[in-house]
Amino acid sequence: MSDEPDNPWVLNVSHQLASGKRFERARIVDDPMIDNQRFLLASSLARPEDIRILGRHRAEELELPQTDFLLFDFKTLARLHFDSSDRTLGVELTEDPTEVLNACQIRDAAWHYAQPARAFAAAMARSQTIS
Numbered sequence: 001m002s003d004e005p006d007n008p009w010v011l012n013v014s015h016q017l018a019s020g021k022r023f024e025r026a027r028i029v030d031d032p033m034i035d036n037q038r039f040l041l042a043s044s045l046a047r048p049e050d051i052r053i054l055g056r057h058r059a060e061e062l063e064l065p066q067t068d069f070l071l072f073d074f075k076t077l078a079r080l081h082f083d084s085s086d087r088t089l090g091v092e093l094t095e096d097p098t099e100v101l102n103a104c105q106i107r108d109a110a111w112h113y114a115q116p117a118r119a120f121a122a123a124m125a126r127s128q129t130i131s
Contacts, residue, residue: 023049026110028059044117052114
């Protein structure tokens with residue numbers, strides 16, 4: 001878990017952030033969120049990275065692709081493949097400049113419209129209180 005002080009991921013990210021690197025994520029979630037998305041949102045609040053949340057409906061309006069990927073140092077694209085149960089099937093790596101640039105544009109659009117995880121969680125909590 002990310003709230004463990006000696007969690008290897010958190011320690012590494014914290015060290016990398018201290019050295020000036022950026023760790024950012026944009027996550028797309030359903031409405032209502034599925035259990036795994038609620039878990040990831042809760043864990044986002046304790047992570048050192050800057051994590052933003054975008055609703056799937058908005059992502060569809062923006063015509064963002066429904067694929068998961070990671071970008072490393074603006075030069076390596078890792079496409080994540082999942083089965084229908086959301087289990088990871090594998091990762092496909094490429095450094096093809098055209099594909100990396102396309103992923104950067106998708107990331108930038110998602111990032112622009114997404115909310116910081118804390119703001120998203122607070123808005124969600126308010127809306128559940130009102131309902």
